[in-house]
Amino acid sequence: MQAVVIEAPTVVRMSDLPEPRPAIAEVVVDVSLTGVCGTDLHMLDGDFATARFPIVPGHEVTGTVVATGAEVTSPQPGDRVVVDPGVPCLTCLLCRRGRPNLCEHRNAVGITLNGGAADRVVVPARNCHVLPDSVTFSAAVLAEPLACVLHAFEMVPRTAGRRVLIYGAGTIGLLAVQVARHLGAYTVDAVDLDTQRLSVAEKLGADEVFAPDSLSRQDDWDLVVDASGAPAAIADGLARLQRGGTFLQLGVAPGDAVVPLSPYQVFARELSIIGSMTTRHTFPGALRMLENDMIDAESIVEKPVPLSDYAKAVDMVRERDSLKVVVSPGV
Ligand SMILES: [Zn+2]
Ligand SMILES: [Zn+2]
Structure with missing residues (x-):
């Protein structure tokens, strides 16, 4: 073969x-x-x-x-x-x-x-x-990437009512937009370098979409999800958390990448940084969501x-x- x-x-x-x-x-x-x-x-x-x-x-x-x-x-x-x-x-x-x-x-x-x-x-x-x-x-x-996204959101204390910002509007980011919506996020916003991807994110339920340089320092979010794996995006996202906010590392960064982190900010703002690696018993849920047309696969x-x-x-x-x-x- x-x-x-x-x-x-x-x-x-x-x-x-x-x-x-x-x-x-x-x-x-x-x-x-x-x-x-x-x-x-x-x-x-x-x-x-x-x-x-x-x-x-x-x-x-x-x-x-x-x-x-x-x-x-x-x-x-x-x-x-x-x-x-x-x-x-x-x-x-x-x-x-x-x-x-x-x-x-x-x-x-x-x-x-x-x-x-x-x-x-x-x-x-x-x-x-x-x-x-x-x-x-x-x-x-899409079941495998969706199962990864479902596991990631299971690692987060809660999504309902929170303001969510997702870096990267590729397959994982676009699935994350849809899952965050289903979980009752208050707002779901997305960041990407590519305007085409951002327009798909909007179609799939993102409220606001941003090019990286159009975010302003005053913006803050309760839950920031990295679905890009890009060190610059991760560093930017860590700095945009609201007090008590959660950062979810879902994207795969290069093995030797490092990003600046302020331990004082983690302390003073009680930030949580959570990693999520592949899937954990989340395939059945992914298949149910696909069966019930809760995920737009055709657009991806x-x-x-x-x-x-x-x-x-x-x-x-x-x-x-x-x-x-x-x-x-x-x-
Ligand atoms: Zn993969
Ligand atoms: Zn083992």
Whole structure:
């Protein structure tokens, strides 16, 4: 089968790999759509510490089950699924504390295990969530980023009635705008360099949108969400919190990035700084929101790029003039 292989940072090629076979508790998924995101770029550029090489990337995977291991009862061949990429050990202290996303021995499909930028992928059966009939693959490819956003908002004490400011109006930021609305935020505002993205944010429910230089120092927000990973945006956002405010770090910044922080301000204004890493039991909720049309997927997911054109998909993510870039072996 054909697969994209990142041999080492910056070295990518299409390879002919052996057909995957399921072990006893695994299934093989015939890939329909796989999302490409900023995390894949960090891996490609060699600044994502947990990645292993060589690796088939792709952690936002949808498709149809075509083979199951001997002990698998669900999902069944023919089931349409989305894959939760997290493969925790389930025995370390953090797993036993109910925080499998922080597992000390964590593996992840598309990061340390071969992922979905391929014709087919083998994954643990328990990582598959069967899609409701009404959820298309094109919507389901948002389940992983949406599950990340739902986990992030679960980490925050509350959203209802608060003034929310979101940095970055890419896929994660645009999902965060919609989730904050559903959670009863008083206002939801967005910041991005790109006016096109800001107009999508407005369409999806943002009250006010800002270019970074149009924010004034007098503005303050109760909850600032970084969905950009950009150190300059994070530093700016930390300085815009209202007293008692919460800063939520959802975007993936470069591993060696640092930002200035005033400990006095954290003290005197009782600021909270919260991190959120991937997902924690939030796939079922993400699928329910997609099933109930609570999330506008159509405005976010781009037309699929052929898998064989993975380099083009990467360029589209890098150039930032597309929203959710997806590849498909079937186009
Ligand atoms: Zn991703
Ligand atoms: Zn663990």
